[in-house]
Amino acid sequence: MNYHITHRTLYEYAAPVSVSHHVARLEPRDTSTQSSDSFSLQIFPEPALRKARTDYFGNQLCFFAIQEIHSKLEIITSSRVTVQPKTSTQNESTAPWESVAEMFRDPVSPEVIEPYQFVFDSPQVRASQELAAYARESFGKDTPLLVGARELTRRLNKDFKFDPRATTVATPLEEVWQKRRGVCQDFAHLGIACLRSLGLPARYVSGYLRTRPPEGKSRLVGVDASHAWFGIFCPGTGWVDFDPTNNVQPAEEHIIVAYGRDYGDVSPVAGILTGGGAHEVRVSVDVEPLE
């Protein structure tokens, strides 16, 4: 499947900004099932300094600095991405989760050092005994790893209510857990925290999701949004993604931009301004399937 994705972010500041520094992670990644065919990033006003590089997790990022006085900032990306259908995983034939957790206890084999990084607590995701107990309901004795992960995804979807007003990016996971409400980012964090509480490696994935118009209606432009889900490392198979917000195992309709330990590693645009005061942000995302 080919997609053309347009992502616009517009900041309007209450007071003039004299200098701003930003980091943007907006360029879709190349993966075994996805290729980024073209990508452009436009920034207004034109930054005095702009540098692209690869971050610790292999994501493409763009650092830019605006040094002229400005009261708004617009960032527009345009990407063309090819997504291959994923070969469906044989969840039932994966190894029992306990044996996978055992692989990630010290000392670990050098072959799994890369996924090993995702076993540990990260700034926004902390393992706890409470989450471990919740996760164990999906991971009974000898449950195959991906059967457990699929079941956990289903339960997160059922037990937690999607509610954009319940949380912000700053809401700690403990509060999401208590309120039983949140958005895709919170659900991804919850899934990761549950898996890590069992000693399993799990990572945060940010990207886009193709949305389908209701039956008989035409597709609306620009109403899509950034999306987030989680991935779990399965020995022999590699990373396998799950989307608790939509209770699916991503196939051809999820486009991966970046991954990291949690949202903090991959936030699409982060900036520090001198001046600016309060600000408003408007984001529009359009995921257009190309025939």
Next chain:
Amino acid sequence: MSEAGENKNRRDQPPMIQSQLQSTPEDTSFAKKATPEKLLSGYKGSAGAFDELLAKDGEIFPHYAKLLGELEEFGSAELSRRADACQRFVHEHGITYNVYGDPRGMERPWQLDPIPFVIAPEEWQKLETGLIQRATLLNKILADCYGAQDLIRSRWLSPALVFGQPDFLRPCHGIKMPGDIFLHFYAADLARSPDGRWWVVSDRTQIPTGAGYALANRLVTSRILPEPFRDNHVHRLAGFFLATQNALAQLAPRQADKARVVMLTPGPHNETYFEQAYVARYLGYMLVEGQDLTVRDNHVWLKTLSGLERVDVILRRVDDDFCDPLELRNDSILGVPGLVEAVRAGTVVIANALGSGLVQSPAFMSFLPGLCRHLLNEPLKLPSVATWWCGQKAAREHVLKHLDKLIVKPAFRTQQGLADAGFEDLKQRIEFDPDLFVAQERIELSTAPSWEKNSLAAQPVSLRVFLVTDGQGGYSVMPGGLTRVLPDSGGKFISMQRGGGSSKDTWIPSATPVDEVTLLHSTNQNVELRRTGNNLPSRLADNFFWLGRYSERADATSRLLRSALLRFNPERTGGAKPLLAPLLQTLETQGQLPGISAKPELWSNAEAFEAELLAAIFDPTRHGSLRQTAEQLQRLAMLVRDRTSNDMWRVLSQIDDRLATPPSSKRVMLAGDAVGVLNQTLLGLAAFHGLARENMTRAQAWRFLDMGLRLERTVYLCTLLEATLLSPDAENPSLLEAILEVVDSSITFRSRYNLLPTIPAVFDLVLLDDKNPRSVLFQIKQLVKHFEKLPKERGDAASPGKTVLENCQSRLERADARELASPSAKWSDSALAETVRQTLRVLPQLSNAIAASYFAHSAISRTGRGEVQ
């Protein structure tokens, strides 16, 4: 001389001698005069610990003999006197450390024991070798973790120790450091176990603090014990700081002679702020906060009054994850946005490298012996205290089995403490997430002689030592260190932050006289002559301005209160009221006696009235009291500590001390006592202003201080003059005399007019006479002069502040007191009153204009953390 050499070859343990005073030829002189019995009569080390002074058989180790002999010669009384001098020096130099979460009296005086800790030179040499090896090793580990990560892949290092640690800063991975130096400064805490061996108890690689306190301890101790200091040929500390200067200059991306090194501080509330200011001044570096720096074009710049100036090297006292809110902790307000990218680009070097806190985790200790053999091909020379990291299976099992005998600690910095955890709770937590815990063996600390109740007592000590890179892959060690003393034993380790313990100077004696080292460069070079110092950061200009304002506020408040107290007579309070009214109203308007005019009942109750005045002086909880103003002065003085002289600091701290300890308790304090305190306060302020006027160069700092003073004086003067004209008794000569007294112009008045004061004569002198340094016009003219000398604003011919001032000046210059005072129905409606009011109106505008032009430090804000849905 030969002793030391022999000992080096002969023994591993500190050598012992047969009788106390025969180790070197010089010592014989003491043997004749005194025996050490008296000072040592109560000296007794604890049974299970090594004693630094006495060997097992009760004999004195030779490296202590000379010091002890001289102490004996001084005798208890003299030592007692010197111990008092020690405390006084500490206080006068303002040597302090801060305790978090203690807003009142947050600043604690530093505790210094007058008796130095002495280490035998041959033993010190061995420690040095071991410490240099350890620093080299830790640096190599850092270079690998932030680079190739071979140690992890080849399993010399458990990956969990790196990946699982919050101090592993992923954005800093891959950053190249000049000379592959990540660890520019290193400190270690050492302790000596009962068998006499030294152990490393903790490594400090993130921000190795304490070298400044070691220097301060040396300064004081060498002053109170000059004879033993000289006779022991103690190694000097200056060489270490010289090595620091050289190392940092070499790191600079630009040529060394152009390089600007700054020290980045989290600010005055940081626990070791004193040390930061002290070391920055000693090394000649500017002490800056994050908001003083900005990143433009991927370079770091210092914001000064006259523009941006490039920074090459940052000596960092801010935790690494707080250094850049963009790429590191985004909730940090201490750092500089864009700093990591500038470091990555190589335009600035930060010491220690961002991320160097990684190897500070005690969990690394158990890997060091293996890593040392692997990386350096030699055994680890200086052992760490026995450490088990629970992330490893065998270690975990050992720890769980011996929980009662070990000290369990968090493995990583950002974890919460474990102080109250019970064994069962601890067990469960270790089993759930073993990586997060280490356990260490308890060390019974060795004891050393310390001053206690007029004699010497054995107290437990540990030693913090300091190393700095030589820029070539090696390190130099400070010959000495910071010895810390724990008041009572118990195997627990010492924490300054918890407010425990005292400290000591640390002496490494030498058999021969030592080299004198100076931090000043040799004079052979051609020196470019300079008439200006470094440019003033705008934040400091702001602080100086307010220092000036508060010093004058304290002065004016003291004068008004003093005159009020002197005129206050309980016998006839009602009669005194009209004469006091303008004074009290001025104090009310300016916030020292809020709402006093609305409390007429006070006039008939002499006791309550007096209590009100005394509260305005002494009450620390009362907004605007003199005591609070003095505290503000102290606070501001601390903010500009590295830019003012010790004398200025001392004068201000004496003022604060005096107000904090009134001559008698409030209940029985007499007005006369309070007047005495006010007199002393005014003398102190006069000393402060005198020091400012006579000792500060006429550069920007002085200018802003004086502007603050002039502005504040104008405010109080005009408020008082307006209040006078509003009074129905304005013409009363007694009232006018009080006004002259408050503004310190009585003598001048009497020398000019041989008559009772009248309004035109008084106002001519106090409002319009530009020869009178207490007049309004004098202040305005000074302010205009300052404005002319300030850096010009960009493309702004006449700044708004200057225009306002010049209008005010010409209005006052044109004025004639007799005309203005032409008879009118009421003085409050006169042209004179209008002139005063016009001036008063101008002042807030002026203050705002100064702030807008020179003190603009815009707040930073963040975006882009809420778009995902």
